[in-house]
Amino acid sequence: MSGRRGQGHHDGADTATKGEERDYTVRAVERVCSILNLLQESVEGVSLIEVAQETDLPKSSAFRYLWTLEAHRYVERDDDSGLYRLGLGFVGMQSRHLEVLRERARPWLEKIRDEFGETVNLAVLDRDHVVYVDVVESGKRVRFASSRGFREPWYATALGRAIAARLPGERLRELLPREERETTPGPQFANDLERVRSLGYATSDDGDGRCVAAALSGTRLPVALGISAPAARFSAADAARAAARLIAVTREIATAPIPEQRGAIR
Structure with missing residues (x-):
């Protein structure tokens, strides 16, 4: 039957x-x-x-x-x-777009690493964390480095704050963890991100390490490019000089043609 x-x-x-x-x-x-x-x-x-x-x-x-x-x-x-x-709801669905962006940015990450001798990272905002999309490590014995796929709270990194500074205020509020909403003074936090918007880059300094990052423009994805290094050899002046280079490179990446096939980047 x-x-x-x-x-x-x-x-x-x-x-x-x-x-x-x-x-x-x-x-x-x-x-x-x-x-x-x-x-x-x-x-x-x-x-x-x-x-x-x-x-x-x-x-x-x-x-x-x-x-x-x-x-x-x-x-x-x-x-x-x-x-x-x-919106951010599409971040997890745009894996191919993210992969194309990674391929397009990779030569620039290597070039910046060679220029400054420090580790260079490409990261995307996913919910309330930044996820490392690509990492080009410094060749020096003492270095700061993460690995692809590593996640960190966005508000604790220069990469995350560079991205957040470009988000609408309401979206930024939604991203902030509850404990941060309760403990972070609103005006002080807003002033910090306003400064990032004004400068075009974000920095972080935890005593041992120093990072500088700039968000990519011209892309639908919330992505940033950053340099991480031991603070002992990467001064605040070095970070400011590196920031100018990062901002210039993010524009180059944004306007570069998308490769027609893998490995075709120049």
Whole structure:
């Protein structure tokens, strides 16, 4: 009897295939896909009016779609500009984009390592931690280094604070752990990130080690590039000099063409 039911189902599928092609699309899902495709193609962000125009939706409907996507972290809105971008909910889904970025950045990481003689890191923000995407270690016997996949709380690293300084205020608030919300003075924390925004880079100094980092522009991913070294040989002046180089390199990485195949980076 079970075999007969299976055969009947198969016949039904054949009949459907031979008949008229059915349209199984869902209009609401199509609109969501259109919105996400639009955001994916934008570097600076997209306004509510642009979303409404490109998707042929009333402004009120476009807002509801964006509000829902923002509530699920797939879209984020910049408080200052009012522009919408892809949110952190897509970070874990953009592994290929991240891998392409790593390939594109790798030669620059090696070049900076050779210039300064210190370890260079590429990291991405994932929820409330930074994850090391690539690490090019210093050749010196005493060095600071992590490994790919290593995770650290974002607020405890120069890499994390360089990224956080570019996030919308509401998103930043959500990222802050509860204990930090209770113990970190709001104005002092805000002033620190404002200074990072003004300088274009972040630094951290734990006594033994010193790090400097700059966020990448021109990419949808919250990523930063940084240098880590023993503080004894990497002074604050060295960090400031390295920061200028990092900022220049992040622009180079952002504007470099994406390689057509693995290993094709120049």
